[in-house]
Amino acid sequence: MQREILAPRPDWPAKVEALGLDFHTNDGEPYWWEAACYAFSAAEIDVIEEATEALHTMCLDAVGRLVASGDLGRLDIPRAYWPWIAESWRRRDPDIYGRFDLAYDGVSPPKLLEYNADTPTALLEAAVVQWYWLEEVKPGCDQFNSLHEKLIDRWKELRQRAAQVRPGSRLHLSGVFAELEDRRTVEYMQDVANQAGWPTTLLDVSQIGWNGQGFTDLSESPIGFLFKLYPWEWMLREQFGAHLLDDLIGIIEPPWKMVLSNKAILPVLWEMFPDHPNLLPAAREREAIDGACVEKPNYGREGADVVLIGEHEIVVNRSDRIYQALAPLPVFDGWHALVGSWIVGGKAAGMGMREDREPITRNTSRFVPHYFV
Amino acid sequence: MNRVSDSRRSNIVMLSLIGLPIATIAAANMIPAGTQMRRNNYQDRAACERDYPPQQCEQASSGGGGGSSGGGWGYHGPYYSASRSTATTNDPGPGRSGVTPASYETSTRGGFGAFGRGIRAVG
Numbered sequence: 001m002q003r004e005i006l007a008p009r010p011d012w013p014a015k016v017e018a019l020g021l022d023f024h025t026n027d028g029e030p031y032w033w034e035a036a037c038y039a040f041s042a043a044e045i046d047v048i049e050e051a052t053e054a055l056h057t058m059c060l061d062a063v064g065r066l067v068a069s070g071d072l073g074r075l076d077i078p079r080a081y082w083p084w085i086a087e088s089w090r091r092r093d094p095d096i097y098g099r100f101d102l103a104y105d106g107v108s109p110p111k112l113l114e115y116n117a118d119t120p121t122a123l124l125e126a127a128v129v130q131w132y133w134l135e136e137v138k139p140g141c142d143q144f145n146s147l148h149e150k151l152i153d154r155w156k157e158l159r160q161r162a163a164q165v166r167p168g169s170r171l172h173l174s175g176v177f178a179e180l181e182d183r184r185t186v187e188y189m190q191d192v193a194n195q196a197g198w199p200t201t202l203l204d205v206s207q208i209g210w211n212g213q214g215f216t217d218l219s220e221s222p223i224g225f226l227f228k229l230y231p232w233e234w235m236l237r238e239q240f241g242a243h244l245l246d247d248l249i250g251i252i253e254p255p256w257k258m259v260l261s262n263k264a265i266l267p268v269l270w271e272m273f274p275d276h277p278n279l280l281p282a283a284r285e286r287e288a289i290d291g292a293c294v295e296k297p298n299y300g301r302e303g304a305d306v307v308l309i310g311e312h313e314i315v316v317n318r319s320d321r322i323y324q325a326l327a328p329l330p331v332f333d334g335w336h337a338l339v340g341s342w343i344v345g346g347k348a349a350g351m352g353m354r355e356d357r358e359p360i361t362r363n364t365s366r367f368v369p370h371y372f373v
Numbered sequence: 374m375n376r377v378s379d380s381r382r383s384n385i386v387m388l389s390l391i392g393l394p395i396a397t398i399a400a401a402n403m404i405p406a407g408t409q410m411r412r413n414n415y416q417d418r419a420a421c422e423r424d425y426p427p428q429q430c431e432q433a434s435s436g437g438g439g440g441s442s443g444g445g446w447g448y449h450g451p452y453y454s455a456s457r458s459t460a461t462t463n464d465p466g467p468g469r470s471g472v473t474p475a476s477y478e479t480s481t482r483g484g485f486g487a488f489g490r491g492i493r494a495v496g
Contacts, residue, residue, distance in 0.1 A: 019388065045381060121495035131386045143382040176489040185495070191388050206404040206486030216480060218452060219431070220412070230489060239406050240484030301496035350381070372381075 001040050001106030003332035008034045009136065020184045021129050026364065032125065033366040034133060038337065038353045040372040044106050045144045051110040051278045052341040052348040055100055058276070059115060062268050063089055063259045074284075075264045076298055076320070078236055084245055085255045093254035094158050096227075097123075097151070097349075101361070102278075102339040105330035109277040110339065112269075113327065114296070118253050118261035119231050121181065122340060122367055124188045126352035127151065130369035141371040145350035147342055148192065154345040155196030158225075162250065166224050171198040172217055174205045175229035186229050193227070205230045210240055214247040225250040232258045233299050262298045263322050281325040285317050292326040302363035329359060336361070337368075404483040409455040413467065413474035414446035421448040424468030446476060455479065 009015060016024050016032055024032035040048075066072060067089045072082045099120035104110040127147035134143045162169045171193050175186040190200050201217055205228065209216040215223040226249055228235075235241055244255075259265065266282035273279055281289055286309065295307040298320050308326065309315055317323075329336040335355040342349045356365035404410075414433065415421040421430035429451045453467055454460040468474065 049381075116496045119495045127383075128386055128388065131383055134382065142380055146381060146383045148383045148386045176486065178490075179495075182495055188388075194389060195387075204404075204486065205489060206483050208485050209410065209480040209482045210484055211478075211480045220452075220478065220480060229495060230485065234488035235485055238485050238487050243484070 001038065001044055001104070001330070003335065003337070004037050004039055005333075006035065006037060006137070009133075015132070015136075016129050019129050019132060020124055020188060023181045023184065029364060031364070031366060032129065033355075033368050034137070036333075036335075036355075036368055037138075038332075038368060038370040040106070040144075040370060042142075042372055044104075045372050048102070048104060048110055048144065048339060048341055048351060049348040051102065051104075052100055052343055054276075055112055055115070055278055056098075056343050056346060056348075058269055058273055058279075059117070059260050059265070062265060062272060063256055065272065066259055066268065067256070072259065074268070075259060075262055076233075077258055080242075080245070081236055081255070081258075085258060088255035089259075093250070093256060094161060094252070095254055095257055095345075096154055096158075096252050097342060097344045098253075098257075098260070100341045100343065102341055103327040103329050104339045110341075111280050111327045112266075112278055113280070113324070113338075114263055115260055115265065117257050119229055119301075120340075120342075121185055121229075122352050122354070123147070123185050123342075125367045126340065126342060126350055128188065130352065130367075133369045134371055137369075138371045141373055143350075143369075143371050147344060147350040150344040150347065150349040151189075151192040152196045155193045155198060157345065158252075159197050162225055165250075169198075169224045170221075171200045171225045171227060172223045173200060173202050173227040173229075174208060177202075177204045182229055186227070189227055189229075208240070210243050215240075215243070215249060223249055225252070227252045231299070232261060263296045263300070263324075264298045266296075266322055266324055280327055283323055284319075284321075286315050286323045287317075289323050289325050293323050294326055295321050295323055297321055303360045303365075304362070306360050308359065329361070338365070404461075404486070405459065406483040406487050407481065408459065408483040410452040410480050410482050411455045411467070411477045412452045413450045414476040414478065415448045415450070415474075417447050421450055423470050424472075425450045425465060429465060449478065452480070452482075 012034055067086045098117040100115050101113045102110040103113055131145055173186050173190050175182045177183040193200050203217050207218055217223055267284055269279055270282045292311045293309050295309055297305045329338055336359050338354045338361045339351055341351045353368045353370050354361050354365045355368055418430055430448050433446050433449050451465045453465050
């Protein structure tokens with residue numbers, strides 16, 4: 001695993017914008033960064049791929065155990081939704097994707113830092129933009145990235161399943177469209193769903209209506225299947241949250257994903273699979289973790305409110321936090337590098353690299369393309 | 374299995390929608406929580422067009438929600454905020470004729486999205 005310095009393509013802004021990445025620079029700070037790239041060996045990619053699928057299997061086991069035991073309270077999920085989530089799991093409501101954030105230095109086993117199971121982003125960059133970069137800049141090399149094809153295949157599977165339930169179904173896709181990155185991500189998901197044969201409609205999450213009987217779009221047509229780039233933990237607590245229990249619509253990501261989409265799952269995984277090479281010790285109490293650790297909020301995103309705690313540092317435990325052993329990211333040229341490894345339809349599908357000058361990856365951290373030989 | 378010989382990248386990545394104008398997305402103005410929306414029902418297109426431009430008059434579908442009367446209407450206009458004081462700038466309003474509609478449908482919107490107005494939704 002190495003970080004290479006290289007010259008960016010002279011017209012790179014126009015090229016990435018043409019692919020939908022018009023958020024490549026934020027407030028003058030670069031987000032898409034192609035003046036560098038990460039290089040891996042094929043063997044290292046194998047390691048990442050195997051770790052991703054192992055983690056996925058463990059996560060599914062964790063969902064099954066928590067649902068069976070009725071122990072969803074430890075995940076801060078409102079009790080009223082427990083039977084609904086359990087039923088979603090019993091049906092095995094289909095999911096599309098997720099992204100595991102891993103600490104990996106090319107030597108030690110990849111370690112799970114967190115799982116973005118509900119609203120992962122950086123999808124367009126990983127699936128599309130870095131693929132086109134590879135074609136132009138490293139044409140003889142390979143890349144761990146079959147996201148685009150796997151997404152289309154997965155949406156085709158879902159289309160076949162949906163047709164059995166509601167023939168002629170339409171897919172609605174929703175998010176917070178005032179956020180450019182979110183809008184582009186949903187648009188990309190719409191693109192792959194269209195290519196899979198779905199008729200689609202976009203609408204902002206605030207435009208979803210309730211007519212007293214079911215959820216509707218702006219044409220007052222019923223919503224049968226909804227892809228949402230919007231967190232479950234917000235929807236449950238908003239005005240229409242209670243209606244989720246009343247209207248049986250197919251939602252991606254499905255309700256059972258809530259079990260995985262908060263960091264409280266990390267202590268559960270450690271309890272179930274202690275000393276697994278791809279897991280880090282994690283607990284609800286700081287004192288259960290030896291040495292330096294990281295305090296993470298259950299529902300934080302992109303590094304928000306993540307705090308490093310020193311080896312001998314004592315803190316007051318917070319009920320909305322978990323504590324995870326520290327696994328520093330590898331540093332290349334002063335950049336802390338994070339592996340974002342994607343799972344689509346239960347299979348490892350590709351990865352994207354993020355880097356930052358700081359040890360905690362945030363929403364401002366750069367996306368850097370990769371290749372392997 | 375010899376993974377080293379297997380290519381791991383997509384064979385082809387084609388996009389059909391990215392980069393297109395976002396006209397297909399309905400007005401991106403976020404709708405406040407609990408906003409009641411209405412749309413007028415009309416017997417025919419001509420009646421609708423007395424209130425709205427032609428492109429805002431749609432033939433009624435079989436789906437429908439709560440409202441002041443049942444079915445049997447041929448056309449409806451666009452949704453507008455039931456409360457004029459909270460209407461957004463691109464709200465089409467109840468119709469330029471000023472005539473109270475004989476029938477309208479109601480729907481509540483804005484029930485999702487309150488958290489998303491101030492916090493990043495993705496990770």
